[in-house]
Amino acid sequence: MNIRHRLENIYRLGIKELFSLRQDMVLIALIIWAFSFAIYTAATGLSHDLHNASIAIVDQDRSQLSMRIQDGFQEPYFKKPVRIDYSQIDRVMDGGDYTFVLVIPAGFEADVIAGHQPEIQLNIDATAMMQAGIGESYITSIFSQEIRTWMGGKTQAAAQNAPSPVNLVLRYAFNPNAESAWFTSVMEIINNVTMLSIILAGAALIREREHGTIEHLLVMPLAPFEIMMAKVWANGLIILAASGLSLIFVVELLLQVPIAGSETLFLFGTMLYLFFATALGIFLATLAQSMPQFGLLFMLVVLPMRLLSGGYTPTESQPQLMQWIMEFVPSTHYVTIAQSILYRNAGLEIVWPEFAMVAGIGGLFFAFAAFRFRKSIAVMRN
Structure with missing residues (x-):
């Protein structure tokens, strides 16, 4: 053939x-x-991006800096933060009401000015694994940015005592907005x-x-x-x-x-x-x-x-x-x-x-x- x-x-x-x-x-x-x-x-x-993540904040400091940090959580990445009391953390986490619960301790602003690097408690609902991992880095970035901006308005001596976040410039190749x-x-x-x-x-x-x-x-x-x-x-x-x-x-x-x-x-x-x-x-x-x-x-x-x-x-x-x-x-x-x-x-x-x-x-x-x-x-x- x-x-x-x-x-x-x-x-x-x-x-x-x-x-x-x-x-x-x-x-x-x-x-x-x-x-x-x-x-x-x-x-x-x-979506692999952070979008409309729910967050609650326990603000025990109620200072200018803590208010500024709360304002840093904006749409479309986060929903508007909800203020709750410390005693409510376990209940809202158990109920799955919020993916993130942030606790800002009393004396936070004073410790930042004094250069003591205070610890911040961030409770994460890890059942939402993708949002949990991405949201953690977002929240860390918001803290660094807001503290850096806020300390820029203080006295030179206070700024020297404050932690100086690294100014990391990112460039996403082939997908500029990730x-x-x-x-x-x-x-x-x-x-x-x-x-x-x-x-x-x-x-x-x-x-x-x-x-x-x-x-x-x-x-x-x-x-x-x-x-x-x-x-x-x-x-x-x-x-x-x-x-x-x-x-x-x-x-x-x-x-x-x-x-x-x-x-x-x-x-x-x-x-x-x-x-x-x-x-x-x-x-x-x-x-x-x-x-x-x-x-x-x-x-x-x-x-x-x-x-x-x-x-x-x-x-x-x-x-x-x-x-x-x-x-x-x-x-x-x-x-x-x-x-x-x-x-x-x-x-x-x-x-x-x-x-x-x-x-x-x-x-x-x-x-x-x-x-x-x-x-x-x-x-x-x-």
Whole structure:
């Protein structure tokens, strides 16, 4: 069979896959949700910033400085501070009324002027772990700023006795305002590319098996590679188009996230990665006998990939053995490609090693998945 005839078979089988998917409204709804509403809700609802944190203050000093510090807690980072008595601390913390309860002791202003560095008690509801960690640094910064400003109006002798906070100038690269939506939205696209490409390719094979149409293909003069390649290009094309549209209309237009680099280069990297992800879906489908089994295998494989690929936790923070293992997983390099191009405006001259790793490892796994698919087809034919 010549190459042209093989390509025609792959093309026609791919068109059949697209028509089959058109009949599956559940999968279509999943694709639309994953690349639109899911990205928007993750970027706006799951915030890594401090926003409207509840705080109560026990002001036992009632001095000018303590009042100034209270005024420093402003929206949108904190809700308006509520004054409570010291005896109320345990009750409001147990009831979850406030995330932070600050106690300013009596004689606080006098101790600051005398240079005694008084201790401040900050009670934190650590069940809200994300706000707790970020809020602690915010409150520390507010104290330093307000004390520095307030001491600037005192006498020179008093200012010399007061603690002098370090004037730390911060510069956030690639995200000047440290907005979590900039990070979360793009990472959701990356995660959904992996998730949907595995699901679509695997579900396509299982759907053929459950509906009995795979037997029709087996009696036709078709090679297993042609059947598998058709599923790869058809389902990969859908994911590639959905990710490109999501990047433009949801991330850039709706969420107003500026994309620094080339979207075309990112989509090219996505196309290379899809060969691995769709092949992984087909491989899992050859192991599973039904959709429930496929779903269990999907969770066992995809969840570790999401957590360990560097999208949420930097790979250098992971154990050395885990770092070595993840170097051979294309999703790790795909995350690096996406972050380098979309955030840092990296060109091909910078990310070509990651492209090579995705193409090389993905190609090897694609060949392995094709071998496994060929064996499963041979068993069905016999």
